[in-house]
Amino acid sequence: MTKRALITGITGQDGSYLAELLLEKGYEVHGLVRRSSSFNRARIDPIYLHPDNAGRLSLHYGDLTDSTSLTNIVRAAAPDEVYNLAAQSHVAVSFEMPEYTASADAIGAIRLLEAVRQHAPDARFYQASTSEMFGLTPPPQHEGTHFHPRSPYGAAKLHAHWATVNYREAYGLYAVSGILFNHESPRRGESFVTRKISLAAARIAATGSASGATGALTLGNLDAIRDWGYAAEYVEGMWRMLQQDEPADFVLATGVGSTVRDFCELAFSHVGLDWRDHVVTDPRFVRPAEVPELVGDASHAASELGWKATTSVGELARLMVDADLAALGATSSAAAERA
Structure with missing residues (x-):
């Protein structure tokens, strides 16, 4: 029988890559x-x-802050797997909107877990957790690291x-958390730092200006040191977590840390620019x-899931800049010649 999956946050970076992956694997996908x-x-x-996906990908209006819509969607989709990727996911914005962030990200997950418990108790549930839960605890961070x-x-x-974890232990749901470190791609939102950097490098190379009154990139x-991987690879890890005999939580990461400054250098040098000429801090x-x-530290995922990140931060920066250049109608080589 064809497996059915429900993805919240399907319009986001991870949701779109996951939808593609599941459709390739023959799933019927609801978003x-x-x-x-x-x-x-x-x-x-x-x-x-895409004509190949007609009748295989269905979209439903709903919101993690509205339990009625979640219940209706779970009933309609009757999923075998549920991936909760939806969230207010911008760290800086969460300081401005803490109550909404809690309602969408914390209580929203409970609303969805409860809908699954009541209406699809045999479904396997994936929760998109984050390395931001570790916060102040020093690296390397793994599944047993203290949260702060x-x-x-x-x-x-x-x-x-x-x-x-509680729904897994209290109700016997197959429910897991994927603790993913920063994962980026050309589909990353333009307000996130890596995409801000890749887009600015591409714009300056192509037009001479990043945008805005100053023409500079403000960061x-x-x-800050982050572990940056390629989102298209990380959704494979999500899927693998729900294919195990027993539910368990996993960290997905590259194991390599780079500063924001490093990412600037990688992105700007790809188009022949010195980032120090174009980046200001505020x-x-x-x-x-x-x-x-x-x-x-993703060694547990490597041993149990057979998953390992393969795209380096340098490769990631280059592919993001190239995608932004392509969207601007330029090429990295041509832009580098003009720089």
């Missing part, structure tokens, strides 16, 4: 889409409208993480509580 007056389906519409979140986002995700803490972009260093 939750938030209603918006602005266009927010650019990542998923090429997949949804430093943002409303990290705290809300930690609530959802423990709720997932906050350049010394204290307004520094968060109230910073996380200095996140570097994951």
